[in-house]
Amino acid sequence: xxxxxxxxxxxxxxxxxxxxxxxxxxxxxxxxxxxxxxxxxxxxxxxxxxxxxxxxxxxxxxxxxxxxxxxxxxxxxxxxxxxxxxxxxxxxxxxxxxxxxxxxxxxxxxxxxxxxxxxxxxxxxxxxxxxxxxxxxxxxxxxxxxxxxxxxxxxxxxxxxxxxxxxxxxxxxxxxxxxxxxxxxxxxxxxxxxxxxxxxxxxxxxxxxxxxxxxxxxxxxxxxxxxxxxxxxxxxxxxxxxxxxxxxxxxxxxxxxxxxxxxxxxxxxxxxxxxxxxxxxxxxxxxxxxxxxxxxxxxxxxxxxxxxxxxxxxxxxxxxxxxxxxxxxxxxxxxxxxxxxxxxxxxxxxxxxxx
Amino acid sequence: xxxxxxxxxxxxxxxxxxxxxxxxxxxxxxxxxxxxxxxxxxxxxxxxxxxxxxxxxxxxxxxxxxxxxxxxxxxxxxxxxxxxxxxxxxxxxxxxxxxxxxxxxxxxxxxxxxxxxxxxxxxxxxxxxxxxxxxxxxxxxxxxxxxxxxxxxxxxxxxxxxxxxxxxxxxxxxxxxxxxxxxxxxxxxxxxxxxxxxxxxxxxxxxxxxxxxxxxxxxxxxxxxxxxxxxxxxxxxxxxxxxxxxxxxxxxxxxxxxxxxxxxxxxxxxxxxxxxxxxxxxxxxxxxxxxxxxxxxxxxxxxxxxxxxxxxxxxxxxxxxxxxxxxxxxxxxxxxxxxxxxxxxxxxxxxxxxxxxxxxxxxxxxxxxxxxxxxxxxxxxxxxxxxxxxxxxxxxxxxxxxxxxxxxxxxxxxxxxxxxxxxxxxxxxxxxxxxxxxxxxxxxxxxxxxxxxxxxxxxxxxxxxxxxxxxxxxxxxxxxxxxxxxxxxxxxxxxxxxxxxxxxxxxxxxxxxxxxxxxxxxxxxxxxxxxxxxxxxxxxxxxxxxxxxxxxxx
Numbered sequence: 001x002x003x004x005x006x007x008x009x010x011x012x013x014x015x016x017x018x019x020x021x022x023x024x025x026x027x028x029x030x031x032x033x034x035x036x037x038x039x040x041x042x043x044x045x046x047x048x049x050x051x052x053x054x055x056x057x058x059x060x061x062x063x064x065x066x067x068x069x070x071x072x073x074x075x076x077x078x079x080x081x082x083x084x085x086x087x088x089x090x091x092x093x094x095x096x097x098x099x100x101x102x103x104x105x106x107x108x109x110x111x112x113x114x115x116x117x118x119x120x121x122x123x124x125x126x127x128x129x130x131x132x133x134x135x136x137x138x139x140x141x142x143x144x145x146x147x148x149x150x151x152x153x154x155x156x157x158x159x160x161x162x163x164x165x166x167x168x169x170x171x172x173x174x175x176x177x178x179x180x181x182x183x184x185x186x187x188x189x190x191x192x193x194x195x196x197x198x199x200x201x202x203x204x205x206x207x208x209x210x211x212x213x214x215x216x217x218x219x220x221x222x223x224x225x226x227x228x229x230x231x232x233x234x235x236x237x238x239x240x241x242x243x244x245x246x247x248x249x250x251x252x253x254x255x256x257x258x259x260x261x262x263x264x265x266x267x268x269x270x271x272x273x274x275x276x277x278x279x280x281x282x283x284x285x286x287x288x289x290x291x292x293x294x295x296x297x298x299x300x301x302x303x304x305x306x307x308x309x310x311x312x313x314x315x316x317x318x319x320x321x322x323x324x325x326x327x328x329x330x331x332x333x334x335x336x337x338x339x340x341x342x343x344x345x346x347x348x349x350x351x352x353x354x355x
Numbered sequence: 356x357x358x359x360x361x362x363x364x365x366x367x368x369x370x371x372x373x374x375x376x377x378x379x380x381x382x383x384x385x386x387x388x389x390x391x392x393x394x395x396x397x398x399x400x401x402x403x404x405x406x407x408x409x410x411x412x413x414x415x416x417x418x419x420x421x422x423x424x425x426x427x428x429x430x431x432x433x434x435x436x437x438x439x440x441x442x443x444x445x446x447x448x449x450x451x452x453x454x455x456x457x458x459x460x461x462x463x464x465x466x467x468x469x470x471x472x473x474x475x476x477x478x479x480x481x482x483x484x485x486x487x488x489x490x491x492x493x494x495x496x497x498x499x500x501x502x503x504x505x506x507x508x509x510x511x512x513x514x515x516x517x518x519x520x521x522x523x524x525x526x527x528x529x530x531x532x533x534x535x536x537x538x539x540x541x542x543x544x545x546x547x548x549x550x551x552x553x554x555x556x557x558x559x560x561x562x563x564x565x566x567x568x569x570x571x572x573x574x575x576x577x578x579x580x581x582x583x584x585x586x587x588x589x590x591x592x593x594x595x596x597x598x599x600x601x602x603x604x605x606x607x608x609x610x611x612x613x614x615x616x617x618x619x620x621x622x623x624x625x626x627x628x629x630x631x632x633x634x635x636x637x638x639x640x641x642x643x644x645x646x647x648x649x650x651x652x653x654x655x656x657x658x659x660x661x662x663x664x665x666x667x668x669x670x671x672x673x674x675x676x677x678x679x680x681x682x683x684x685x686x687x688x689x690x691x692x693x694x695x696x697x698x699x700x701x702x703x704x705x706x707x708x709x710x711x712x713x714x715x716x717x718x719x720x721x722x723x724x725x726x727x728x729x730x731x732x733x734x735x736x737x738x739x740x741x742x743x744x745x746x747x748x749x750x751x752x753x754x755x756x757x758x759x760x761x762x763x764x765x766x767x768x769x770x771x772x773x774x775x776x777x778x779x780x781x782x783x784x785x786x787x788x789x790x791x792x793x794x795x796x797x798x799x800x801x802x803x804x805x806x807x808x809x810x811x812x813x814x815x816x817x818x819x820x821x822x823x824x825x826x827x828x829x830x831x832x833x834x835x836x837x838x839x840x841x842x843x844x845x846x847x848x849x850x851x852x853x854x855x856x857x858x859x860x861x862x863x864x865x866x867x868x869x870x871x872x873x874x875x876x877x878x879x880x881x882x883x884x885x886x887x888x889x890x891x892x893x894x895x896x897x898x899x900x901x902x903x904x905x906x907x908x909x
Contacts, residue, residue, distance in 0.1 A: 054812050080815040087816040093809035097831045106827070107817035154817065164816075 005029055006051070006162055006194065011060030013046055013218075020046045021057065022218040028162070033188055033195045035209035037202060039241070042215040048164055048198045052087050053080035064161055081110075086155030090167040092147045094139035100126065100150050101135035107158045125153040129187070145176045152184075156191065163188075165197040169204055181207045202242045206230060214238055235275060236353035239286045246292055246328050248285035252352060255279050260352045265324050267303045271350030282355035291349035292330040294319065294340045302344040303328070310336050359822070360732040364740045367729055370789050371750050374762030375610075377769065382603035389768060399600035409605070412586035419500050419571070419582055420564025426504025428557045430659070431511025436541045437652055438512075439519045440527065442642040444653045451897075453656075454513070454907045456506045456663050458893050460850045461569030462870050463886040464667045468493060468502060469573060470883070471670025475681050478666065483682065494578045503570055505663045507563060511556040518552035518627050519545060527643060537643045555623035562616040565609055566755035568853045573874060583609055584757055588856070599765070606758040613753035621749065668890060675883035694884040704881065707864035708888060710780055711849055714865060715892065718784040719845040723837060725788060726795035731825050734803055735811065752793040756854035759790045764857045778862040786854045791847055798843060802836025803829070839905035846896040849889060866892075 006028035013021040021043045028034050036044040049055035051062055053069065056077055062070040064085075069078045094103050105122040113121070126135055129149040139147055148168065155163055168184065169177045185208050188195055199205050205212050206226040214221045214229065214237075222229065222238045233239035240247070250264035252273070260273040262285045269285060277283050298304070305321035305328060312335070319336045321328045321343050328343050330336075381388050385396035403409050437443045438450060456464075472478050473493050482489040492498065522545065530544045546553065568584040575585060587605040590598050645652060674680065677689040698704045729748070733741040751759065763786040767777035776782055788795075806829055814824045830837075852867025859868040866889045873882050900907065 052812075052816055054815070080812070081818045081820055083816070084818065085816060087813065089809045089813055091807065091809055093807065093813040095810055095813070095828060095832075106814070106819075110818040110823065154813075158818070 005065060006196070007061070007063045008047070008051065009061040009063075011047065011050060011057045011062065013043070013050065013055070013057045019218050021050075023060070024215070024218070024220055026213055026220065026223065028194055028196065031192045031194055032211065033185075033193075033197065033209045035205035035212045036196060036198045036215060037200070037205040037212050037241075038215035038221075039200060041217070043218040044198045044200075044215050045166060047215070048166055048196060051162075051196065052085055052164055053078060053083050084158075084160055086158070086160035086163040088148075088151045088155045088163070088165045088168050090170060092139075092151040092171070094147055094150055094154075096139055098138075099135065100131065100137050100139065100142070103139065103150060104154045104157050107154065111158060122153075122157060125157040126150075128156075128191075129153045144172055145180060148172060148180065152187070156193065161194070163193045163195040165195060167199055168197065170199070170201065177204075184208060202230075206242075214241060216241075233274070233286075233351065236284055236286065236355075239274075239351055239353065244289045244329075244331075245286050246289065248287075248326065248350075249355065250283060250285060252277050252279055252281055252283040259347065262350075262352050264326070267323065267326070269303070269345050269350060270301050270347050271345065271352045272348065273352045275354050277352065277354040283352050284355045285345075285350050285352050287345055287350045289318075289329050289331045291346060292328065293344040293346065294321070294330050294332060294336055295342045295344060296337060296339045298342050299344045301347055301350070302342045304341055305343050307336055307338070307340055360736075360740065363728050363732045364744060367744060367747060367792075370785065371747055371792065374759060374766055374789065375750060375754065377765050378603050378606050378610075378758065378762050381599055381765065382607045384600050384603075387597060387599040388765070399604045403601055403604045403608075408581060409586060412581045412583050413608075415496055415580065416565055416582045416584075418496060419503065419567065420561045422497075422500035423504040423507055423564045423567075424557045424560045426501065427507040427511045427560045428553060430505075431508045431556065432515050432546055432553050433541075434508060434512045434656065434659075435516035435519055436545055437645075437656070439516050440524075440541070440545060440643055441537055441645050441652075442649065443645065443656070444649060449656065451901055451907060452660060452664075454509050455660075455897070457509045457513075458846045458850055458897060459506075459664070459668075460852055460867055460870075460886075460889055460893075461506070461567070462573060462852050462867065462874070463671060463889055464502075464506060464663075465570045465573035466870070466874065466882055466886055467667025467669075467671035469670075470674040470680070470879075471666050477670055477673055477680070480680075480682055493574060494580070496575070496580055499570055499574050499580070502574070502663075503564065503567060505659065506570075507560045508659065508663075510560055510563065511553070514552050514556040514559070514624070514627075515549055518549040522548050524641065528641070531643065537645050537648070540643060549627065551623050551627035555620050555627060558616050558620040558623065562613045562620070562753070565612055565616075566757075568755065568757050569871075572871070584755060584853075588757065602761060606755075606761065609755055609758060610753050613755070614750075617749055617753040671883055671886045671890070674879070675887045694880040695887075698881065698884055701881075703861065703864050704869060704885070706862070707866050707869040707885070710783075710864055711866040711889070711892065714780060714784055714787065715845045715849040715896070718780070718787065719841055719848050721784065722788045722791070722795060722848075723799070723841045723844055726792070726799050726840070727830075727837060730796055730799040730803055731829065734825075734829070735808060748792050748796045751789050751791070754790065756786075756790050756851065757856060760786050760854040760857040763789075777858075778860045780863055782858050783855050783863050783865060786858060787848055787851055790851075790854050791844065794847065795840065795844060798840035799833075799836070802833040802840065805836070806832050838903070839900065842896055842900040842903070842905055843907070846893050846900075849892045849896065 009025045011021050011024045024047055026034070036047060038044045046055055050057045057070065057072065059072045061068070061073070068076050069083055070076060098106065101122055104125055105118050108118045108121060123135065126132060129152055131146060131149055134142065134146065139150065142150065169180050172180055181204060197208055209226060211223060212226055212229045213223045216237050222234045229238065230242050233242060239245065248262065248264065250262045253261045253263045253268065255273055258272055259270055262269050262271060262283055271285055303323050305323035308320045308322050310317050310319035316331045316333055317335050319330050319332065321330065330343060382399060383395055383397070384393040385398045386393040434453065438446045470476050472491060479489040527540050527544055530540045535543065565583065567582070571580065571582045571585050572588065575581065581589065583605060587602055590601050590605065675694050676691065677686065678691050678693065679689060729744060733744045763782060767774055767782055810832065811824050811828055814828045819827060852871055855865045855868035856871050859872060866885050870882050870885050
């Protein structure tokens with residue numbers, strides 16, 4: 001497709017009193033898919049719109065290969081229509097007065113492609129996304145999933161140098177979203193597109209992206225492969241944003257090499273120390289619910305607790321234990337036995353962060 | 356797009372500012388502006404401000420405007436609550452009827468009242484025959500105020516109902532469950548929540564009272580009751596010479612009062628929108644049961660419709676079908692269609708009817724095109740130009756039609772290059788377009804606001820220029836809104852009269868201005884026939900609009 005790299009450097013954006021973006025930089029290699037992940041208000045959509053040219057940052061530089069799209073230093077700002085990017089909107093933004101075919105063909109018409117070629121290319125794009133035979137329908141005659149595919153076809157029909165996706169799956173219902181996730185990743189791989197995908201859903205980010213950028217309040221909190229992001233969170237925010245977790249506030253009593261001892265009211269646990277936390281200082285332990293184990297007998301690194309309730313969720317059981325002020329949840333494939341009194345925290349799986 | 360934007364902004368500014376500037380300039384001269392002897396002076400202000408007739412007119416206008424607001428605001432708000440929130444019988448089919456007074460020409464209404472309930476009106480005569488007398492006198496300031504108040508109820512209704520609709524109904528249901536009856540809910544929950552809209556509509560009605568011309572012209576004339584606008588209109592006759600500077604002073608006074616009110620009204624409307632949008636999302640609405648009061652409310656609404664629409668229209672229609680009327684005349688002996696046939700003996704009247712159609716259909720379409728062009732260049736743009744347009748289009752709102760017509764007459768006299776256009780329909784069209792600028796812009800903007808920004812952004816990202824986005828995406832998406840706007844502007848233009856009064860001449864006649872001038876000569880038969888034709892044209896537009904499902908308000 002293209003050998004161009006996207007370079008975003010030091011992008012700032014201020015809206016009124018609020019700094020939406022506080023100097024965000026990242027690069028995108030050819031054929032790579034990057035997810036901009038973050039809660040609402042983290043600035044991820046603003047960043048995407050800045051790349052698309054729909055919003056202008058106050059400072060910073062955005063370049064695609066050797067083309068400068070935006071540079072606050074030189075005042076260069078290529079308008080969105082000249083950037084040649086593809087954008088899939090969260091609402092899909094299909095033009096309701098045009099048929100599916102006309103929606104997909106419109107970018108080609110703007111590029112003055114000969115009529116016969118428009119026909120072949122638009123139909124090929126529709127076939128690519130599995131919507132043969134739907135060309136003459138209007139968007140409102142399609143299901144949500146089909147509309148999403150048309151929006152994608154419209155964005156890729158002119159071979160853009162970069163594909164931008166704004167919460168592409170958030171308007172689909174849960175079941176469809178799972179299928180679309182796999183389908184979208186497969187399509188992007190097959191077409192070898194470079195893509196930036198904005199999402200607030202960590203599962204979506206993990207599934208689609210080669211690399212995840214976690215944003216919080218206008219700054220990049222952590223970036224890495226999906227495995228690194230989930231398995232090796234660098235900060236408390238990263239750890240808590242990804243996955244479902246138990247959170248254990250306490251004090252770091254001592255540090256031995258990589259490990260530390262976290263103590264609270266009537267309990268103490270060993271875990272991996274992450275980040276700059278001083279012995280004696282407040283700290284927070286975080287463990288994924290699926291790593292939390294339960295048993296009927298005491299074991300290494302465990303806390304005695306009483307089983308309050310457990311909920312059946314189909315593929316797993318979600319159990320709640322109480323230990324003093326602590327509320328600890330655990331996911332297990334089997335129902336917890338009524339004799340379960342101990343919750344175990346494997347040392348490798350409990351991370352200790354500065355509070 | 357850039358040069359186009361600049362051109363549109365510039366043309367708009369010229370069309371709106373030049374008549375205003377000319378009036379302002381003229382008010383500070385001691386003679387008509389085209390006379391070489393004219394000098395800057397405050398003479399005209401001195402004359403007007405020391406004229407006792409002016410003082411009287413001003414006081415009457417205040418009474419009229421305040422009285423109108425005092426009638427229209429409570430009734431309009433109550434009407435909005437009844438229609439939007441309660442199980443008033445037939446409220447869905449009643450709704451279009453409620454707006455009819457807005458689309459009826461005030462001169463037609465006034466004429467209708469004269470022939471229906473004037474001293475020898477149909478209903479007056481009937482009442483005298485049945486009861487030996489009629490307990491009303493049409494030619495008083497009180498009557499004018501009551502009629503004006505009743506005919507402006509729809510203006511209040513429009514604003515209040517629009518705001519009420521956006522208030523979540525669960526707030527009322529909560530009050531209902533807590534034990535409040537409909538009246539209690541209206542006065543303690545619903546109406547307090549939309550108070551900015553109510554106050555804003557009150558301000559609107561108040562300044563419409565300052566601009567009112569048709570009703571006081573026809574109903575105030577027999578007893579010599581002058582208000583500001585009719586004082587302005589009669590100035591020429593009184594002095595015998597064209598007293599341009601005095602007219603300009605009165606126009607400036609009217610606008611000096613109207614402009615701050617226009618801005619105030621707009622501010623309040625903004626507050627109203629914010630006040631309500633904080634609330635939750637409206638669910639499917641269950642109307643509040645009125646119980647026994649249901650049919651009483653219905654009867655009151657129907658009575659109001661009969662008084663404001665039924666009485667004057669039936670009067671005008673009946674008068675157009677009889678040769679003469681007075682006490683002791685038998686209806687069956689005087690019925691005739693001659694008045695309509697007679698119209699065709701007068702080329703100016705025929706031209707007036709044709710011109711009215713042309714200005715409604717062709718002029719309306721052109722005006723909508725102008726409004727759309729202005730709305731599009733400021734659409735989703737944050738530039739200073741957009742801000743300028745925003746304030747610019749509010750100016751005509753404070754310029755009464757009569758004054759705008761006068762200003763354009765002067766412009767056509769003043770600038771020789773456009774002088775030949777004075778006796779053509781173009782002069783009337785440009786004046787109409789400017790007078791209704793704010794209204795037209797609101798219509799188009801409310802259509803544009805429905806277009807999701809991402810639909811346009813998607814086209815931009817796909818490679819479309821601003822102009823291509825407008826042409827291929829935005830305009831096709833609002834085509835139905837444009838059609839609706841055209842139909843509304845058609846009705847407004849067919850109805851309009853005061854703006855064309857000063858521009859009336861061979862070639863630029865329209866029904867509205869002809870009625871005003873014929874009324875002065877006492878040609879009641881022709882006035883009756885023209886009134887009926889005007890109402891029929893408006894009715895046709897209304898029927899088409901309703902048929903197509905056009906919303907009669909934004």
